[in-house]
Amino acid sequence: MNSLSTTEEKVLSITNLSKRYEEAGHKVHALKHTSLHLKQGEFLAIMGTSGSGKSTFLNLVGALDSPNEGTIALNGRVHPDMFKEPYATQYRSENIGFIFQSYNLLKDLSVEENIALPLILKNIPVKEMKARVAEMVGLVGLSDWRKHRPVQLSGGQQQRVAIARALITKPPIILADEPTGNLDFNTTTEVLRVLGQMKEQLGQSIILVTHDPYVATFADRVLFFHDGQIAAEYICRKDEQDMDRILSRFRAIMGRAQ
Numbered sequence: 001m002n003s004l005s006t007t008e009e010k011v012l013s014i015t016n017l018s019k020r021y022e023e024a025g026h027k028v029h030a031l032k033h034t035s036l037h038l039k040q041g042e043f044l045a046i047m048g049t050s051g052s053g054k055s056t057f058l059n060l061v062g063a064l065d066s067p068n069e070g071t072i073a074l075n076g077r078v079h080p081d082m083f084k085e086p087y088a089t090q091y092r093s094e095n096i097g098f099i100f101q102s103y104n105l106l107k108d109l110s111v112e113e114n115i116a117l118p119l120i121l122k123n124i125p126v127k128e129m130k131a132r133v134a135e136m137v138g139l140v141g142l143s144d145w146r147k148h149r150p151v152q153l154s155g156g157q158q159q160r161v162a163i164a165r166a167l168i169t170k171p172p173i174i175l176a177d178e179p180t181g182n183l184d185f186n187t188t189t190e191v192l193r194v195l196g197q198m199k200e201q202l203g204q205s206i207i208l209v210t211h212d213p214y215v216a217t218f219a220d221r222v223l224f225f226h227d228g229q230i231a232a233e234y235i236c237r238k239d240e241q242d243m244d245r246i247l248s249r250f251r252a253i254m255g256r257a258q
């Protein structure tokens with residue numbers, strides 16, 4: 001187990017994580033001995049070709065699936081039951097906010113009811129719940145829409161509801177799988193701005209999977225997955241050339257795939 005002194009500013013220390021799937025006798029090594037440190041407050045983007053293991057990696061970090069090998073230390077400690085129920089559910093509810101491409105909102109619930117769901121599941125008292133939901137609805141700029149249902153909102157607004165729902169419990173880690181995959185350029189910018197503002201306020205660490213180099217420029221660091229492994233890394237310099245550099249590294253990885 002890692003000692004706290006070497007990992008104290010690291011929220012997650014992922015070591016040697018591997019995942020193999022077997023379907024109809026066909027084996028796929030989806031993730032191969034992947035190691036990664038995620039710092040407190042860090043915004044990490046993951047890019048890579050389709051099938052390179054990005055979602056598999058995110059699902060393991062979120063304990064939605066269990067690895068064949070490897071460990072994940074949270075704040076320097078490995079929990080032996082991290083991937084087993086009932087602890088996996090507890091780990092998720094205490095530490096992880098998920099955001100998906102398809103928003104996954106409940107269509108019969110209003111904006112504020114969707115956002116309140118994680119608090120309802122945690123049995124937070126109604127008065128506190130209402131106050132926190134009102135605050136969060138304001139933070140994502142949807143106060144005028146709080147009584148509406150998801151179908152009445154644009155894609156960008158729906159994704160802002162999903163962000164608010166993911167952040168309402170103030171989890172230290174946000175995992176987002178192609179969160180802007182269904183959005184146009186302006187809406188993508190708007191959603192990433194909201195996510196960035198929330199991160200500033202709440203100090204979360206984010207791992208975000210994207211195929212879009214523009215989205216990756218919002219991150220502090222970009223990892224490029226290829227064939228189940230981290231093939232390259234880019235530290236964003238926050239200048240105008242970030243996008244070109246990310247694109248050229250991505251193309252170099254794509255070249256390996258051909």
Ligand SMILES: Nc1ncnc2c1ncn2[C@@H]1O[C@H](COP(=O)(O)OP(=O)(O)O)[C@@H](O)[C@H]1O
Nearest residue numbers: 021023028030049050051052053054055056057
């Ligand atoms: N539940 C599963 N059962 C079998 N194979 C899977 C499963 N999930 C993913 N895979 C396979 O693992 C590899 C990596 O998939 P995935 O992590 O979804 O890639 P990405 O998100 O980068 O597109 C692919 O070859 C995919 O077909």
Ligand SMILES: [Mg+2]
Nearest residue numbers: 054055056177
């Ligand atoms: Mg995927």
